[in-house]
Amino acid sequence: MKVIEKYNDSQHNPSWKYQLGPDVYEVKDTPLRVEAIKKSLQADQQFEFLTAKPFPERLITRLHPYHDYIKNTALSLQNDEQEFYPDLFPGEGAHCKKRSDSPLWGGIWCTDAVTPIKRKTYEVARASAETALTGAELIRDGHEKTVYALCRPSGHHAGPRVFGGYCYFNNVAVAAEYLLPEGKVAIVDIDYHHGNGTQEFFDNIKSVFTASIHGDPDDEYPYFWGYADEKGQGQARGTNHNEPLPKGTQLAQYSKALARILDKVRKFKPAYLIISAGFDTHETDPIGGFKLRTEDYFAIGKQFQSMGIPTLVCQEGGYNIDVLGECVKNFLLGLSYHKCC
Ligand SMILES: [Zn+2]
DSSP states (O other): OEEEEOSOOTTOOOOOEEEETTEEEEOOOOTHHHHHHHHHHHTSTTOEEEEOOOOOTHHHHTTOTTHHHHHHHHHHOSSSSOEEOOOOOOOTTOOOOOOOSSGGGHHHHBSOSSOOEETTHHHHHHHHHHHHHHHHHHHHTTSOSEEEEOOSSOOTTOOSSOBBTTBSSOHHHHHHHHHGGGSOEEEEEOSSSOOHHHHHHHTTOTTEEEEEEEEOTTTSTTSSSOOTTOOOOGGGTTSEEEEEEOTTOOHHHHHHHHHHHHHHHHHHOOSEEEEEEOOTTBTTOSSOOOOBOTTHHHHHHHHHHTTOOOEEEEEOOOOOTTTHHHHHHHHHHHHTOOOOO
16 A cells, blocks of 8 residues: 655644643644654555655645645744744634734634644645645546555644644645546545534535544534534535544444444445544543544454545544554555455
8 A cells, every 4th residue: 555655744843731730731743643653554565655746836725715824924933943823813703804924813714722833834734735635646547546645734623714723734625626526525534533624625515525423522622513413505415424422432333333424425426535534533542532442443444445435544633652553554454455365
């Protein structure tokens, strides 16, 4: 299986930390995550690494009105250590000027104050989108049946209006738009957190089916999206499906919910499948609440394999770096599993 990567993303290392009573909250998205995944996959000869290609900026700008804001803010920083956190949010009813010429306007374009911009953030986020695009091109041209794009930063919380949740550009949305001229696309998000950005991108578009299986947003980020009654809008009604699950969910319950999603995907008959693959569903993940074990990801990958659709996997979350690499590897091995003889 081809693994697409771009280059060292070590310069995008947010340092946000916040102490509330005895609890310390901090950004868990470190460059060590990519290193852990690479180490696991490189130890197995089934995986062949390819460097992502450059793609025109317009493939990203056409989806992200805040593209220039992120780029300009990154360019305005003086050194690699400095980081800017959007911290002024206009709220509903304000006279919003959609400007991107100063870091000040971050609250218009970003949902939270935990998604900082550093000097290299634009470059790294763009490379992450290009990683997904390179994978999309390989499956579009029929060269590969299944490709894994080792994206970082993640993308699924970045939407058509705002970015946030450690995400800048929506990698799977960029890949889906790229594939759409060739046929319908289904996107299934298995990160612990609902893929709100992805859902919003395609909420009105009936040629893209979106689904997400995640921790119940009553208790978990992103809180304001991810409920079972969100089914798509207008003509696209019926092309979104959410499976919010309770804390403590184990494989048996998880697999049943995933089977309901895959059943709907089959009925939708997409030409391509994109998986937003997060592994913060692992029982030891510091911010997830499910109880999936390392070996469970092989079974989950196999459930997808049974679909037989050209598939692009894009990396999203997963924050226990001691198990992340093995979880990704097990998932990809399940996904490319062939029964012999
Ligand atoms: Zn997540």
